[in-house]
Amino acid sequence: MTAQERAEALFEKLDSDSDGQLRPGDIERAFLPYYMGSDNAEKQRAVQSAVGTLVKALLGDEMSDETVSEKQFIAAFASPGFVDKALVPFLVAVVDAGQRDDESSLDLDEWRKWQVRLGLPDTSETMREFQSADSDENILVSLEEYTQFLKKTYTP
Ligand SMILES: [Ca+2]
Numbered sequence: 379m380t381a382q383e384r385a386e387a388l389f390e391k392l393d394s395d396s397d398g399q400l401r402p403g404d405i406e407r408a409f410l411p412y413y414m415g416s417d418n419a420e421k422q423r424a425v426q427s428a429v430g431t432l433v434k435a436l437l438g439d440e441m442s443d444e445t446v447s448e449k450q451f452i453a454a455f456a457s458p459g460f461v462d463k464a465l466v467p468f469l470v471a472v473v474d475a476g477q478r479d480d481e482s483s484l485d486l487d488e489w490r491k492w493q494v495r496l497g498l499p500d501t502s503e504t505m506r507e508f509q510s511a512d513s514d515e516n517i518l519v520s521l522e523e524y525t526q527f528l529k530k531t532y533t534p
């Protein structure tokens with residue numbers, strides 16, 4: 379799967395109201411159900427802060443009535459630092475806040491769930507990707523390993 383296909387799938391997930399335009403509220407709402415109700419206020423604040431960074435990277439400082447089309451969203455992936463400094467920190471903060479227990483690493487089941495939540499198909503490739511992301515081969519993908527995997531796969 380290419381970085382562009384991943385970006386397209388992610389746009390659909392982030393565009394919560396499915397009108398083909400991203401607004402800050404879409405991004406805030408997109409993954410909320412996966413971490414809402416978790417009692418970790420600190421991790422939820424980290425998500426809020428990461429949402430702010432991502433929105434700023436996409437829309438700039440004056441947020442007014444600006445929106446981002448799918449074309450603009452995909453183009454942003456080629457901007458220096460967008461994937462590494464805005465997109466991936468946001469995704470990792472969301473995944474971290476969505477972990478129910480103290481264990482922040484992902485097992486294969488959790489990995490597959492997030493694959494689907496990011497709009498990607500759960501296929502035999504999913505297992506291979508889990509193994510490739512698990513660089514220390516402990517059958518868990520730590521948030522650090524996940525960060526490296528996301529940077530690699532979302533960078534065009
Ligand atoms: Ca929208």
Ligand SMILES: [Ca+2]
Pocket residue numbers: 511512513514515516517518519520523
């Ligand atoms: Ca590991």
